[in-house]
Amino acid sequence: MPGGDMAKPLLNHQNEDSNLSLAPASGSRTIGILGSGDFARSLSMRLVCSGFKVVVGSRNPKLNTSLFPSAVEVTCQADAIKKADIIFVAIFREHYTTLCDYNNELSGKVLVDVSNNAEINHHKESNAEYLASLLPACTVVKGFNVISAWTLQSGPRDGNKQVFICSDNQEAKQAVAEIAHALGFKPVDMGALFSAREIENIPLRLLPAWKIPVFLALGLFLCFYTYNFIRQVLHPYIREKKNKFYKIPVEIVNTTLPCVAYVMLSLVYLPGVLAAIFQLYHCTKYRRFPDWLDQWLQHRKQIGLLSFFCAALHAAYSLCLPMRRSHRYLLLNEAVKQVEKRTDAWVEEEVWRMEIYISFGIMALGLLSLLAITSLPSISNSLNWREFSFVQTANPERLGDCAVVYQEVFL
Numbered sequence: 192m193p194g195g196d197m198a199k200p201l202l203n204h205q206n207e208d209s210n211l212s213l214a215p216a217s218g219s220r221t222i223g224i225l226g227s228g229d230f231a232r233s234l235s236m237r238l239v240c241s242g243f244k245v246v247v248g249s250r251n252p253k254l255n256t257s258l259f260p261s262a263v264e265v266t267c268q269a270d271a272i273k274k275a276d277i278i279f280v281a282i283f284r285e286h287y288t289t290l291c292d293y294n295n296e297l298s299g300k301v302l303v304d305v306s307n308n309a310e311i312n313h314h315k316e317s318n319a320e321y322l323a324s325l326l327p328a329c330t331v332v333k334g335f336n337v338i339s340a341w342t343l344q345s346g347p348r349d350g351n352k353q354v355f356i357c358s359d360n361q362e363a364k365q366a367v368a369e370i371a372h373a374l375g376f377k378p379v380d381m382g383a384l385f386s387a388r389e390i391e392n393i394p395l396r397l398l399p400a401w402k403i404p405v406f407l408a409l410g411l412f413l414c415f416y417t418y419n420f421i422r423q424v425l426h427p428y429i430r431e432k433k434n435k436f437y438k439i440p441v442e443i444v445n446t447t448l449p450c451v452a453y454v455m456l457s458l459v460y461l462p463g464v465l466a467a468i469f470q471l472y473h474c475t476k477y478r479r480f481p482d483w484l485d486q487w488l489q490h491r492k493q494i495g496l497l498s499f500f501c502a503a504l505h506a507a508y509s510l511c512l513p514m515r516r517s518h519r520y521l522l523l524n525e526a527v528k529q530v531e532k533r534t535d536a537w538v539e540e541e542v543w544r545m546e547i548y549i550s551f552g553i554m555a556l557g558l559l560s561l562l563a564i565t566s567l568p569s570i571s572n573s574l575n576w577r578e579f580s581f582v583q584t585a586n587p588e589r590l591g592d593c594a595v596v597y598q599e600v601f602l
Contacts, residue, residue, distance in 0.1 A: 219244050222370070223275030225268055225290070227255040230305065231281040233343035234335070235263045241373050246271045248278075272296045277366060279303045279335070284318045287325055298328040301363045304387070305335045311395045317387035319357075332358040332367045333387035337394055338376065355390045357381040403486070404493040407458075408451060408501070415450040419443045437517050445508035448501045455498035456559070462487040492566050499563035506556055 221244040224231050235245045239262045246264040248271030249255045256265040264274075272278060272293055280290070280302050290297065304319040314321070319333040334356040354371040356378050358364040368378035381390055420443055427433040462484060469484070470476045480488070512518060529536045564570055 220277075221246060221275045223248060223271045223278035224281055225271065225278060226281030227251075227258065227265075228281060229340040230343070231279070232258055233340035234279060234281065234305075235259055237343045237374050238370075239263060241375075243370075243373075246274045248272060269293060269296060272300065275300075277301045277303065277370070279305055280322065281305055284308075284314075284321065287318075287322050290322075291325055294326060294328065297326055299330075301330045301332060301360075301366060302326065303332050303334055303367055307336050307391055307394050311392050312388065317385075317391050319384055319387035319391075323384060330358065330360045330363040331384060332356060332360070332363050333381075333384065333390055334367050334371065334378075336391060343374075352377045353379050355379050355381050355393065357384055357386040357390060359384045400490065401493050404490050404497050407494070408455060408497045411451045411454055412447055412501075415447040416443060419446045441508060441511065441515060445505060445512065448505035448508065452498045452501035452505060452559075455494050455501065458487075459491045459495040459498065462491065495566060496563055499559050502556055502559050506552070509552075 219242050222238050223246050224235055225248045227247060227249040231247060235247055236259075238245045239260055244264075245262070246266060247255075247259060248268035249265055250268065252265045252267055259265055264271075273296060278297075278300055280287075282289075284306055302322060304322050306318045308314065308318065316324075317333070319331050323329070323331040334354055337353070337355055352375070354368075354376045356364055356367055356371065357380070358367070364380065368380070371378040420439070423438055423443060423446070424435050427435055465484060466480060466488065469480060470478070479485075525536075565574065
């Protein structure tokens with residue numbers, strides 16, 4: 192299918208009676224779908240637009256015919272099974288036993304299980320393995336469970352393009368992979384059918400790669416925030432009886448954020464140095480890294496993006512400092528003192544220090560923004576290795592090292 196076709200959304204919410212573009216090409220392969228839910232409707236629409244013939248098996252074909260495009264044949268489940276060799280099973284696990292009534296018709300068919308569970312490892316065996324145990328005469332392929340109905344309708348640009356596929360039959364797996372490729376997705380071979388449990392857990396995980404970096408950032412923030420609170424608020428209150436608790440919401444947070452950003456950015460490049468030392472020590476680059484170092488290296492992107500997030504928050508908080516009521520009162524008090532003393536408030540050293548501080552801060556944030564943007568897959572995929580390493584690697588005369596230096600000066 193042409194790449195531009197997937198960019199066109201299918202969200203027209205109409206039965207395409209007059210749209211000739213939905214008519215499948217003559218001699219095209221027939222794909223069966225068991226089920227008439229949202230996923231089945233979106234999948235049938237995408238298959239028809241990709242040139243396949245689609246037959247949908249429903250328990251109430253007359254009632255559900257109007258929900259599908261006119262090019263899709265909606266019939267009973269037995270007829271749909273007879274007309275297709277590859278059948279997508281778009282029904283819940285609890286209804287798998289109803290397919291046992293069609294055991295003879297399903298013999299030799301390829302069944303694509305697209306189901307998911309409500310919880311991680313909710314059952315002892317995966318849904319695909321359970322389906323294979325119920326219908327041993329069929330070949331079961333796990334796939335398309337990580338693709339949402341919305342992605343099928345609007346195209347892969349609105350979601351992940353990867354489709355994880357696994358099966359014990361290589362030919363069936365290849366056939367399903369070809370269908371995924373024809374729909375505009377990228378099939379990823381995950382091996383045998385026992386990998387189905389891992390595939391079914393993927394949609395249930397909430398940002399698994401971000402768990403350690405987020406806890407690390409929160410831990411650093413709490414440590415630095417506690418230190419700044421003791422130094423700027425608690426210590427003056429105990430020693431000098433000065434009430435500076437108004438600094439808690441904004442000023443202490445603003446002081447803490449750049450500390451966290453700098454440490455997090457340093458932690459992005461430190462594992463690379465440790466990995467180089469490890470390889471030099473063992474005189475080989477083929478020796479496996481320790482698990483802790485391997486995990487650290489894999490989380491560098493997330494750590495770097497959190498560093499950028501803290502730096503961006505620091506910039507926003509810094510812009511808001513003059514807006515505070517406490518800042519206005521302090522400025523007025525200082526102006527009154529200057530009038531009473533009749534002295535010049537201009538201090539050349541402090542003026543230059545602040546100008547340089549702001550200048551370096553803006554440069555540091557700009558370089559950190561560049562590092563964050565180039566780490567995004569859509570951007571990094573458009574760069575060759577030399578361009579990517581020039582931006583990201585912390586070597587002399589490269590942007591990664593410059594960002595670390597600017598961050599240090601900024602603090």
